Amino acid sequence: MEDHFSRQINYLRIAITDRCNLRCRYCMPAAGVPLKGHDDILRLEEIVTLARAAMRIGINRIRLTGGEPLVRKNVVTLVRELAKLPTLKEISLTTNGTFLAGLAAALKEAGLSRVNISLDTLQKDRYRYITRRGNIASVWQGIRAALAVGLTPVKINVVVARGFNDDEILDFARLAMEEPLHIRFIELMPIGAAAASGCSFLPMAEIKGRIEAVYPLEPLTDLATNGPAVNFRVAGGRGSIGFISAISEHFCNRCNRLRLTADGKLRPCLYWDGEIDIKGALRAGATEEELASIFARAVSLKPAEHHMERGWRQARVMSQIGG
Numbered sequence: 320m321e322d323h324f325s326r327q328i329n330y331l332r333i334a335i336t337d338r339c340n341l342r343c344r345y346c347m348p349a350a351g352v353p354l355k356g357h358d359d360i361l362r363l364e365e366i367v368t369l370a371r372a373a374m375r376i377g378i379n380r381i382r383l384t385g386g387e388p389l390v391r392k393n394v395v396t397l398v399r400e401l402a403k404l405p406t407l408k409e410i411s412l413t414t415n416g417t418f419l420a421g422l423a424a425a426l427k428e429a430g431l432s433r434v435n436i437s438l439d440t441l442q443k444d445r446y447r448y449i450t451r452r453g454n455i456a457s458v459w460q461g462i463r464a465a466l467a468v469g470l471t472p473v474k475i476n477v478v479v480a481r482g483f484n485d486d487e488i489l490d491f492a493r494l495a496m497e498e499p500l501h502i503r504f505i506e507l508m509p510i511g512a513a514a515a516s517g518c519s520f521l522p523m524a525e526i527k528g529r530i531e532a533v534y535p536l537e538p539l540t541d542l543a544t545n546g547p548a549v550n551f552r553v554a555g556g557r558g559s560i561g562f563i564s565a566i567s568e569h570f571c572n573r574c575n576r577l578r579l580t581a582d583g584k585l586r587p588c589l590y591w592d593g594e595i596d597i598k599g600a601l602r603a604g605a606t607e608e609e610l611a612s613i614f615a616r617a618v619s620l621k622p623a624e625h626h627m628e629r630g631w632r633q634a635r636v637m638s639q640i641g642g
């Protein structure tokens with residue numbers, strides 16, 4: 320369905336849980352966030368019903384996120400049920416990768432198309448510092464498993480902050496030379512815990528400049544995605560590189576998405592705080608057609624662009640929105 324700014328909205332990001340086994344400094348406070356009660360979270364069959372309704376307004380790609388989507392029980396069953404939706408073209412997943420090794424084969428078999436895996440450092444001790452508890456070896460096992468079972472292209476999400484991990488930009492670029500991985504450098508957004516984390520913004524032009532000084536980049540258009548990244552091939556490399564510059568060069572003019580939070584709110588935009596309580600309508604007995612009209616209303620409320628320069632005054636943190 321087209322929105323008021325002639326953008327085709329065909330992609331739904333579903334946060335299937337607000338829980339996470341990690342506490343990445345730019346995403347969540349150390350103590351975590353107050354979690355929703357069991358009854359407040361959408362049940363798996365409710366997620367499938369809402370996804371089916373979303374298909375009626377032209378959604379044909381779904382990404383599961385969170386929180387950490389792989390801590391949700393029965394995530395494989397959810398993927399299997401979603402994969403049965405006749406007009407769905409793709410189901411993908413954004414994960415921290417720590418539980419992926421044990422689930423990759425089952426997820427692939429259930430119908431998952433591909434995974435994006437978050438990894439902000441290649442250093443063991445720094446990984447534990449950034450995530451406040453994670454074990455980097457488990458992420459690498461997840462990456463290897465994803466490649467082995469064909470959850471490809473495997474994309475690695477690297478949020479870059481000055482003085483935090485920017486000394487590893489070239490190490491990540493080298494990874495794109497050596498491995499069949501798509502490495503995406505992401506500008507830090509001032510959402511949720513980011514401001515209080517002490518992490519400081521590094522503009523994409525600087526990140527890209529540092530890479531290009533060593534590794535020549537050629538524009539790449541054939542990567543299967545309409546997402547926010549601008550992509551490049553690294554001359555002579557096995558992988559590729561993408562840049563997600565949400566602040567310095569935002570991509571809102573080609574926005575294609577809606578978000579559904581774990582507690583059943585539709586968010587027309589990552590940044591704006593306007594939310595529609597679609598869970599309330601679902602539990603009050605709305606028909607699929609009525610639910611589809613709520614999705615259509617969310618599309619009609621999409622803003623032209625974000626205003627992250629105004630900072631963040633909302634109660635939600637990134638893990639509650641799904642990124």
Ligand SMILES: Nc1nc2c(ncn2[C@@H]2O[C@H](COP(=O)(O)OP(=O)(O)OP(=O)(O)O)[C@@H](O)[C@H]2O)c(=O)[nH]1
Pocket residue numbers: 382384411413435474476505544545546547548563565574576589641642
């Ligand atoms: N500003 C903004 N950032 C987004 C949006 N969608 C995703 N991001 C950010 O982009 C980064 C990567 O997100 P992913 O979950 O991997 O999703 P994606 O980049 O859309 O995925 P692909 O379909 O593989 O391109 C995260 O930091 C997200 O918060 C968006 O609509 N607006």
Ligand SMILES: C[S@@+](CC[C@H](N)C(=O)[O-])C[C@H]1O[C@@H](n2cnc3c(N)ncnc32)[C@H](O)[C@@H]1O
Pocket residue numbers: 339345346384385386387388413414415435436437476478505506507508509510513637638641642
């Ligand atoms: C909120 S996480 C949820 C999925 C999963 N737990 C993971 O980490 O991939 C989704 C994405 O948002 C990114 N993210 C979180 N906070 C961010 C921020 N302040 N700015 C930019 N990206 C952020 C994460 O790095 C991750 O790639």
Ligand code: SF4
Pocket residue numbers: 339340341342343346347385386387415437637638
């Ligand atoms: S970025 Fe993902 S893994 Fe890290 S705390 Fe947020 S939700 Fe958890």
Ligand code: SF4
Pocket residue numbers: 569570571574575576587588589590591622623624625
């Ligand atoms: S910030 Fe909002 S309008 Fe911009 S790309 Fe993200 S969801 Fe779309």
